[in-house]
Amino acid sequence: MNSRDNLIYMANQIARNFATLDDAAAANAIAAHIVKYWDPRMRVKIIDSLEQNESKLLPVSRNAVAVLRDTHQSDAP
């Protein structure tokens, strides 16, 4: 698995563990998790995957990455 696919896999895996939450709450929880634990370069890459319309991102992961991009992302790295 290359590193971009790996990040998508990781985002989806987090999403699956928040599956009992409703969509909005899940998106926020996943985004918060990523902000807390992912290094800025990893975040840039996952946002980039969203922008490239990466098909492997689950719908709930997409929402989460959108939240990440819109509310959390500073201009790192």
Next chain:
Amino acid sequence: MGYEPQKDFGTPASRSEKTITLTIDGEKINVPEGTSVMRAAAEMDTHIPKLCATDNIKSFGSCRLCLVEIDDVRGTPASCTTPVANGMAVHTQTPKLQKLRKGVMELYISDHPLDCLTCSANNDCELQDEAAAVGLRDVRYGYEGENHLGLETDSSNPYFDFDPSKCIACSRCVRACDEVQGTYALTIEGRGFGSMVSAGTPIDDFMSSECVSCGACVQACPTATLQEKSVKEIGLPDKSVITTCAYCGVGCTFRAEMRGEQLVRMVPWKDGKANRGHSCVKGRFAWGYANHKERILNPMIRESIDQPWREVSWEEAFSHAASEIQRIQEKYGTRSVGGITSSRCTNEETFLVQKLIRAGFHNNNVDTCARVCHSPTGYGLKTTFGTSAGTQDFDSVEQSDVMLVIGANPTDAHPVFASRMKKRLREGAKLIVIDPRRIDLVRMPHVEAAHHLPLQPGTNVAVLTSLAHVIVTEGLVDEAFIRERCDWDEYQDWARFVSDESHSPEHLEAITKVPAEELRRAARLYATGGKSAIYYGLGVTEHSQGSSTVMAIANLAMATGNIGRPGVGVNPLRGQNNVQGACDMGSFPHELSGYRHVSDRATRKLFEDDWGVTLDPEPGLRIPNMLDAAVDGEFKALYVQGEDILQSDPNTKHVAAGLEAMECVIVHDLFLNETANYAHIFLPGSTFLEKDGTFTNAERRIQLVRKVMEPMNGLQDWEVTQELARAMGLDWNYAHPSQIMDEVARLTPTFAGVSFDRLGELGSIQWPANDATPDGTPVMHETGFVRGKGKFVVTDYVPTDEKTGPRFPLLLTTGRILSQYNVGAQTRRTENSRWHEEDILEMHPSDAENRGLKTGDWTNLASRSGETTLRLLVTDRVAPGVVYTTFHHPATQANVVTTEFSDWATNCPEYKVTAVQISPSNGPSDWQEDYEAHSERARRIEIPESAE
């Protein structure tokens, strides 16, 4: 300090709070009720001669040497078996007693080789001391009668000898093995004069017996019958220093007994609060690696990993390392470098490494080997309770009524604590084991689990949720506790979730393979059996849902009110000696010491003001992320202290590719480990015997590590990191590790009350220690959770993506064995290898038969990541469909087959579940052969010209 053995009070201390007053030889003394007369006398430094009593086992009353006279009591009772009573008047020295004692002693001595002057225990023998104490000068019976003097010594154990000719049949060894260790390896065979200690096997030697070489019998033996070989070789010690074992998270404390600069033996310290005078084969005996010939003592560098190593001066090594890091940062950016701290090193060393990275490398790319073991504990317990640590002290187990052990194998991995568990189980506490494998605790002498739930690997969350289902739907929750201590709304959400029929044990049985009725009974026992404690290990954390499992465990404890008092709690059994400490010290890329997120401005400011630098507010890379980034060409330099990521981390080929892609790998270790095969700079490390510092064990107990000899490499590990920092321009001037701990205390509220002086005074401190709890905190969350209200977290079962199929139909799970430690870098370099010469694959008879395999066969173990070969053991300890192995030997490289799947929250690797196939094999795999050749090449050291 001169040498004196630790004082022996003869019988164990009483825990009673009631006081009894008596007089001994006319002197008044107050002692707790239940104390023996012998111990009461010892408390006032009055020695009553004794042979069969010692203070870590119950008195037995067989030698009759300890007789006393008591006013108004007939005869001469044995002081070791007579409890004190109010108003009692005891006489320890009377002419009558002297005569009786002398007579007893005479009988013992007449059957004893009188080679005192040449005996290795001369001056360290209780028989000799007591003979002198009773004034025995001559033996009336002569030495010609029937005796045991011709018996042969059993030298089969690599660390101690058994010389039966010196045995006085006091049975202290037998009782120590039973009561302290709980192994029941020894018996006294025969009666009267014919009584002999026996290891009970046909060849009747220690090595072929059930003996696990814990050393309890050796410590208990009053004569030279059972004695460390090292005493024979080196001689008796002349001084001792108290220090802490550097192997596992139990944190046993020892008296390192020295003769000059040479370590003679490690004797468990009876005042150690973690071990209470007990030990296991690793801490007690396996320290020979410290002067193993393969230890590297000089710094070395090389331009590329295909070159041989070249020895250089420390100065050259430091300046080269510093300039490489600076060069790489200039070329690839500030975040292109990082480091890894070690759970094997001291708190102070770990703190310095993370400080070097944050303050010197100017990023947060620091991680620790806890990433691959207990990072889910950090996440799970912080989320639910508010702090990343176990809730109890080890003493708590003495009050437990029920123990639930999940994903842990204490008799192998935490042996001294396991002995304490077994003791409590023999007293009647009940045991539930949740483990795919029938670990020893399930059934052993005098211990049997009430329930063993042999779940399918990877289904922990499903099993825990169905336990919760039973507890909630059968009305077994502690509602008062939940209402008072937890968030009630969150509880209700959780209770609704677990009550759903889809979480019933019957429904989940198809997935978990745990019989529903057995699971229901286990749930009822945990919820209603009295004080219930959960102990867990890496079988919980090393899964794709490791963090969820930890939270599911916390949910169970909160739902049943099993938190916040002795006897209950949630207890991660930490693997390495200082995993807890390494995490506490801020080794994770998102946290500063004391588990405070790097994005927290106020915390950062505290450190910035103290360190005089600006800190990066963004979390750094975790170990797997570092390796991914390296393969992507974005991460170029790594400083690894005391960890062998190539052998210990999953998917060896991926780790190797990551390391190979870096331009500067600095390994700081005792040996040229497997990671060093990919390193450019090698900084030699020092052993725990050569350094000062502290370790923090699994019960949050901070204990001093004391230097007993000079570092063979010239520098303690903290000094190496300090010099590297100075080469990078940081103005560090620590003169002693205590100053580092002072800095930790200054910057970390939970450590505010910790200092080397306080540790010296109290022996140990369990954090949090601050103004509110100056002596530390044995049990956490007593009146409220650290986070305020306890948080119930819904933990939905998400099956791992690592699935069996036609190509890989079996599930591999991995574990530990008693005599070896982790990647084995130390234990493999000791005689411990006699118990475990190679890693073995365990397989159920039905799976073996299908493949035409039998015990001893070479087998090929293959997963989608890679393949290796191992020898087979056919056993029904593992369930059909499951195979098991350890990863102590680099030749096996079990991690060649483990995958990159990991915990969703922390990236802790999923070591415990890999889909594999096993087939017959006739030798090492291609990878093993290539790797062996590569290793040999990578370890070459250039001989300096002058030495040729």
